[in-house]
Amino acid sequence: MQQFFQALMAGLADGAIFASLALALVLIYKATEVINFAQGEMAMFTTYIAYALLTHPHFGHTLSYWPAFFMTLVIAFVFGVGLQRVVIKPLEKASVLTVVMATIALLVILNGLAAWIWSPELKFFPSPFPTSTWVIGGVHISKQDTGTFGVTLACVFVLWLFFRFTKLGLAMRAGAVNPVAARLLGVRTSWLLALGWGFAAVLGAVSGMMSAPTNFLSPSMMQAVLIFAFASAVLGGLESPVGAVAGGLGLGVLLSMLGTYVHPVTPELRLPVALLILLVVLLIKPAGLFGRVVVRRV
Amino acid sequence: MKPRLAYLGFVVLVAAVVIAPLLSSNYRTFQLAFVGIYLIALLGLNILTGLTGQISLGHGAFMGVGAYATTILVVDHGWNNLLTLPVAGVVAGLAGLAFGLPATRFAGPYLALATFAIPLSFIGLLKRFPHFTGGTLGKQLPSVHSQFGFHTNPSVWVYWTSWIVALVMFVVAWLIVRGRFGRALRSVRDSEIAATASGVSTAGVKTVAFGISAFYCGVAGGLFAIAVTYVNPDTFPIDLSILLLVGVVLGGAGSLGGMVFGALFVEFIRITWGPALLDLFSQVHHINTRAPGSSLVVYGVVLLLVLYVAPAGAAGLVRRLVTGKAAVAAWAKQSQMPAEDQA
Numbered sequence: 001m002q003q004f005f006q007a008l009m010a011g012l013a014d015g016a017i018f019a020s021l022a023l024a025l026v027l028i029y030k031a032t033e034v035i036n037f038a039q040g041e042m043a044m045f046t047t048y049i050a051y052a053l054l055t056h057p058h059f060g061h062t063l064s065y066w067p068a069f070f071m072t073l074v075i076a077f078v079f080g081v082g083l084q085r086v087v088i089k090p091l092e093k094a095s096v097l098t099v100v101m102a103t104i105a106l107l108v109i110l111n112g113l114a115a116w117i118w119s120p121e122l123k124f125f126p127s128p129f130p131t132s133t134w135v136i137g138g139v140h141i142s143k144q145d146t147g148t149f150g151v152t153l154a155c156v157f158v159l160w161l162f163f164r165f166t167k168l169g170l171a172m173r174a175g176a177v178n179p180v181a182a183r184l185l186g187v188r189t190s191w192l193l194a195l196g197w198g199f200a201a202v203l204g205a206v207s208g209m210m211s212a213p214t215n216f217l218s219p220s221m222m223q224a225v226l227i228f229a230f231a232s233a234v235l236g237g238l239e240s241p242v243g244a245v246a247g248g249l250g251l252g253v254l255l256s257m258l259g260t261y262v263h264p265v266t267p268e269l270r271l272p273v274a275l276l277i278l279l280v281v282l283l284i285k286p287a288g289l290f291g292r293v294v295v296r297r298v
Numbered sequence: 299m300k301p302r303l304a305y306l307g308f309v310v311l312v313a314a315v316v317i318a319p320l321l322s323s324n325y326r327t328f329q330l331a332f333v334g335i336y337l338i339a340l341l342g343l344n345i346l347t348g349l350t351g352q353i354s355l356g357h358g359a360f361m362g363v364g365a366y367a368t369t370i371l372v373v374d375h376g377w378n379n380l381l382t383l384p385v386a387g388v389v390a391g392l393a394g395l396a397f398g399l400p401a402t403r404f405a406g407p408y409l410a411l412a413t414f415a416i417p418l419s420f421i422g423l424l425k426r427f428p429h430f431t432g433g434t435l436g437k438q439l440p441s442v443h444s445q446f447g448f449h450t451n452p453s454v455w456v457y458w459t460s461w462i463v464a465l466v467m468f469v470v471a472w473l474i475v476r477g478r479f480g481r482a483l484r485s486v487r488d489s490e491i492a493a494t495a496s497g498v499s500t501a502g503v504k505t506v507a508f509g510i511s512a513f514y515c516g517v518a519g520g521l522f523a524i525a526v527t528y529v530n531p532d533t534f535p536i537d538l539s540i541l542l543l544v545g546v547v548l549g550g551a552g553s554l555g556g557m558v559f560g561a562l563f564v565e566f567i568r569i570t571w572g573p574a575l576l577d578l579f580s581q582v583h584h585i586n587t588r589a590p591g592s593s594l595v596v597y598g599v600v601l602l603l604v605l606y607v608a609p610a611g612a613a614g615l616v617r618r619l620v621t622g623k624a625a626v627a628a629w630a631k632q633s634q635m636p637a638e639d640q641a
Contacts, residue, residue: 035408035410035411037355037410037411037414087602090606091605091606094605094609097351097353098605098609100353100410101353101543101547101601101605102602102605104353104355104410104540104543104601105598105599105601105602105605106598106602107540107598108540108544108594108595108597108598108601109594109595109598109599109602111591111594112591112592112593112594112595112596112597112598113591113595114591115590115591115594116590116591116592116595117591119590120590120591219591223414223418223536224418226414227414227415227418230411230412230414230415231415234408238408266426268422268423268425268426269422269423269426270422271415271418271419271422272419272422272423272426274415275412275415275416275419278412278415279397279400279401279412280400282400282401282403282412283400283403
């Protein structure tokens with residue numbers, strides 16, 4: 001039983017990280033029909049920025065964890081908006097394929113830059129949570145897993161509040177559903193896209209900073225997470241934010257359980273298993289668990 | 299491009315292939331052999347990405363499948379290495395079909411992200427089954443000096459083998475794309491709805507294109523293994539898959555002839571041009587440009603520049619010289635990732 005709860009908690013913590021990156025993918029996808037390949041590398045890069053804030057003295061002293069955390073979120077937001085303005089906006093009228101290629105170029109550049117600036121070696125990244133555990137009824141619950149889960153879901157919740165209850169959030173949803181009508185009603189859709197990139201970058205930064213303490217900081221740290229996030233988003237239906245979160249948590253728990261109870265599934269097989277799940281979902285239920293079935297007239 | 303010009307272009311290519319080793323050092327010949335190998339892979343990826351409009355970030359792994367098929371057959375089963383090439387292609391092609399069957403239900407960008415998982419999963423699988431693949435240590439192949447009583451040094455042997463295979467597969471690719479099937483591919487790229495309305499099975503066409511492209515990459519991978527005489531999980535990283543895609547875009551997505559430029563770029567940017575460019579940059583700015591990661595930055599910046607400045611790639615630039623500016627402008631207006639039939 002104890003093993004089960006530990007696997008569950010570890011799975012939920014992993015799943016929360018997948019969920020936040022999956023949500024970032026869905027956010028950009030819903031607004032522009034573009035899948036941002038650089039999403040994982042943006043997350044990785046902002047985590048390196050957090051690392052720099054934590055370890056290099058700025059104005060004479062280094063920052064402690066939480067100030068660095070929030071400062072990284074602000075930097076990530078500006079970074080995301082900036083990338084959309086500088087790299088993606090000039091391709092506004094280009095085909096989706098061209099824009100996707102541009103995000104692939106960004107992926108390559110950010111990955112290379114991180115290795116160039118900070119060297120490709122694994123780095124230790126601190127966690128704000130202690131490594132000790134709570135013991136409830138004989139079950140050890142890791143404080144770090146619980147903290148990761150809590151912080152990630154809190155960020156997702158704040159974002160949901162923003163979309164649900166603010167005027168700007170409403171405008172962004174309108175721009176995603178029907179850009180032409182939204183523009184006619186005075187919504188500046190082009191800037192909203194940049195805003196979407198900003199929020200996606202913030203979500204990415206959260207997932208990066210939360211996964212770095214366990215997976216270590218390296219230029220390729222988010223590549224696997226991006227695949228897991230994509231599998232989560234597909235599981236949830238790709239257009240549904242709720243689905244992305246549910247898909248992420250579900251995938252995290254499933255992988256953790258498989259790793260604990262099915263012995264042939266070693267850590268090397270986590271990705272192939274995720275890929276298999278992705279393909280099976282596509283075969284059986286292409287619209288995902290929460291997605292709408294898109295009917296196209298031909 | 300006019301058919302006559304296309305034939306002329308092919309004759310020039312064959313002539314260049316025959317003359318090049320006579321003018322090149324041993325090392326340069328070896329590099330040019332890799333151009334031929336990359337050309338095979340790019341021809342395959344071009345059928346999927348350039349003609350069918352489906353981005354794949356996983357074709358480096360299909361090269362890996364072919365390379366491992368060749369290596370295992372040669373090392374563990376004592377096959378002649380040339381005879382392994384068709385098997386390498388078929389194994390990779392079947393892997394491609396198996397992946398493409400569900401994955402091509404995705405519209406464009408989804409497929410790309412699903413393919414991103416292939417190289418990462420492939421490396422995991424190689425490490426998981428070490429008794430078969432050699433695990434992280436990989437496997438060593440014998441270097442080739444002679445075959446069929448034809449004695450040469452390894453560079454020259456690899457050069458001729460890869461270019462003869464590349465030229466044959468170039469012609470095969472041309473036969474594939476020029477007719478009815480090629481039209482079906484292009485119709486899927488240009489408008490899936492119109493293609494379906496015209497009776498084209500879009501999922502079927504995409505799956506077959508995926509299989510063909512994986513076959514090409516498998517053959518290229520087999521040759522790659524023979525040329526480098528060593529494979530391990532790090533031989534086929536995600537970077538290779540990305541570089542192949544950059545090669546297709548830079549050569550000119552959709553153009554067969556453009557892939558020759560793409561292959562030249564893939565080989566020389568890695569070894570010669572990229573470092574030279576970075577050295578130039580470091581003289582101006584006094585930063586260490588030989589650090590890891592710098593070459594990736596070069597690929598990425600080149601890809602972005604191509605997307606902004608010359609979305610039709612090298613083939614588009616050549617066409618502009620040959621047929622004049624107006625036609626190209628009209629073409630570029632139609633689509634930002636324009637594609638040409640057989641150049």
